[in-house]
Amino acid sequence: MRSLFLALLADESRHGYEIKQALEQEFGDQLPALNAGQIYSTLARLERDGLVVGQSIEGDNRRKRVYELTEAGRAALTGWIETPVPGTRLKDEFFMKLVILASAGLAEPKALIAGQRREYLQSLRDLDAMVSADGSRPAAELLAEGAILHLKADLEWLDLIEQRLPMQREPA
């Protein structure tokens, strides 16, 4: 979330609530209510690291803290812009869970895979309904389309795991 905040502060200084609004502007209703604590703690960490600097000003009826980028913050933003996000996604919670539970003999791989397939299919249904409903923001919709493609790949992967993974524990 940090780099995103730097990007939102690139052109103008903003206070926490304006950052929240800018995010909601792009992603709309599907964005869970961002709690103020999350926003202010992120801003506080950015300030501690010297990437933004805050200034308290008197607002309409209470004090607000307005943040702007520092030189270091601008450099960090440039670095973020110029670096593609990593392409390889080797982090997979389900696969780690499956391998460890299966080797410890704590769960039946077939049942774990079946449960996970159900979850992926249900998530596909949820996302498809969201995309089909009117009124989602283009950014949120594209994000959901991406998640749908990933879920389709995850379902294919489950089939592959089921075919290849030894399903029985080696007898001791």
Added chain:
Amino acid sequence: MTPVLETRRLAKTYDTGGTQVLAVRGIDLTISRGEFVAIVGPSGCGKSTLLNLMAGLDRVTAGEVWLGGRRIDQLSETALARMRRQKVGFVFQFFNLMPTLSAIENVELPLLLVGRHRKEARDAASRLLDDLGLEDKYDAAPSQLSGGEQQRVALARALANTPDILLGDEPTGNLDSASSREVLALLRAARDRGQTLLLVTHDTRVAAAADRVVTLRDGLVNDDTELQAARPVTLPLDAGGPV
């Protein structure tokens, strides 16, 4: 209650030049009235063979197929054809409309084949086309319609005789994503009116529109799962989210 469709230890072997190919290897499947079921699996898993066996379009090697409480796998071709006209609706990947008939004539055809009067058939066909948003396409030839429109005509035709079950073989397989979404919405609307539906698809996104998803592998049922109504989606903004 009697299931709409049931298979018992259903099997199909193809003889391809001396080699026996086991396409379906013993499938027990029960479809109840009002269910919307998708059969999904990679190509070669036996899903199209299964659909053809259930529709009586192909002969079983072993096992039984029951439609509406009646065993159909041993019926004669004539009896099967009559049964299909009255009890089963089909939607195919390539629409399979009669190219020389207009949209409304395509929808009337199954009604006339079961002996309905011309006027009655015309009224029912126009109602069906209207329901599917084709009120201004009655006289269009299939070639003048888009893929999505052709599939909607095919769906109207399939629903004409209020079939016990509507079978779909990759019904969105030849459509762009907008038309595909539209056809799926119409299938769901048919389900909401109580129509029993069974679709075969390789596309898990299409399958997830159904209420029950049966996964086949190597000619056997590998998984059979019920889905719930769509849950609201929220986007995470912390690590791993859109940021």
